[in-house]
Amino acid sequence: MQLGLVGLGRMGGNMRERLRAAGHEVVGFDHNAELSDVASLAALAEKLESPRAVWVMVPAGVTDATIDQLADVLGEGDIIIDGGNSRFSDDAPRAERLNDRGIGYIDVGVSGGVWGRQNGYALMVGGAQEHVERLMPIFEALKPAGEFGFVHAGPVGAGHYAKMVHNGIEYGLMHAYAEGYELLAASELVTNVPGVFKSWREGTVVRSWLLDLLDRALDEDPELAELSGYTEDTGEGRWTVDEAVRLAVPLNVITASLFARFASRQDDSPAMKAVAALRQQFGGHAVRKR
Numbered sequence: 200m201q202l203g204l205v206g207l208g209r210m211g212g213n214m215r216e217r218l219r220a221a222g223h224e225v226v227g228f229d230h231n232a233e234l235s236d237v238a239s240l241a242a243l244a245e246k247l248e249s250p251r252a253v254w255v256m257v258p259a260g261v262t263d264a265t266i267d268q269l270a271d272v273l274g275e276g277d278i279i280i281d282g283g284n285s286r287f288s289d290d291a292p293r294a295e296r297l298n299d300r301g302i303g304y305i306d307v308g309v310s311g312g313v314w315g316r317q318n319g320y321a322l323m324v325g326g327a328q329e330h331v332e333r334l335m336p337i338f339e340a341l342k343p344a345g346e347f348g349f350v351h352a353g354p355v356g357a358g359h360y361a362k363m364v365h366n367g368i369e370y371g372l373m374h375a376y377a378e379g380y381e382l383l384a385a386s387e388l389v390t391n392v393p394g395v396f397k398s399w400r401e402g403t404v405v406r407s408w409l410l411d412l413l414d415r416a417l418d419e420d421p422e423l424a425e426l427s428g429y430t431e432d433t434g435e436g437r438w439t440v441d442e443a444v445r446l447a448v449p450l451n452v453i454t455a456s457l458f459a460r461f462a463s464r465q466d467d468s469p470a471m472k473a474v475a476a477l478r479q480q481f482g483g484h485a486v487r488k489r
């Protein structure tokens with residue numbers, strides 16, 4: 200089928216390739232003219248037959264502006280799909296705005312990163328049944344080949360909600376492997392830390408794709424000597440914790456792994472300075488000066 204695709208960066212560009220390889224006709228637009236198939240959103244809309252479907256794959260900060268511009272060149276019966284990492288709470292207002300113009304809306308949490316082109320993208324979909332059914336050929340082409348990797352999770356917003364929780368879990372899993380790595384590296388007994396991770400890839404209870412990727416990273420740099428521990432986040436973990444607070448759900452591991460990222464950005468910890476100062480105040484304990 201035909202699909203418009205807006206945003207042809209690392210994710211969108213690879214998705215275009217996977218869809219084309221499956222026989223779909225993709226018209227892509229990107230502000231980078233070298234990547235783009237057409238010169239503007241209006242040209243993209245013109246190239247597609249009605250009813251049109253246009254997938255938006257842009258960074259979270261510019262999604263609303265992109266969708267609003269797109270809505271100006273689309274019409275009654277068309278569908279917009281947001282496959283970016285949007286906050287789930289943005290979805291319902293968007294769907295309402297588009298619904299006023301007769302345009303349908305689907306939110307999709309997409310997982311798989313730069314490996315998705317070859318392995319397929321796991322898709323977590325939110326939206327009305329009739330809209331989701333129309334897009335099924337596209338979802339079929341993007342998803343992994345096996346039995347799993349696709350869910351229609353619920354109404355508008357449910358796809359991004361599922362992806363948010365997925366990413367919260369991702370934070371926690373990564374952090375557990377990371378803490379294990381640090382302890383093994385600190386130990387006086389284990390002399391082959393990368394070898395331990397490699398051995399765990401088969402047969403163990405903790406084997407997983409993230410473990411495979413950590414093994415890959417350790418193959419490249421066994422002591423991670425080239426890296427700083429400074430770790431960014433793009434919002435999903437914070438939204439997961441926000442939801443946990445709203446619903447009073449105890450998210451101990453995920454919250455700790457989010458906070459560990461914040462700590463990774465500090466040269467020194469103001470909180471620990473206060474602890475050291477207090478120990479000195481009440482107990483006369485020694486402090487280290489800078």
Ligand SMILES: O=C(O)[C@H](O)[C@@H](O)[C@H](O)[C@H](O)COP(=O)(O)O
Nearest residue numbers: 309310311312366432433434435
């Ligand atoms: O499932 C995935 O493919 C990843 O989760 C992907 O979506 C992205 O790499 C994260 O959004 C990074 O999230 P942070 O920047 O918050 O770590």
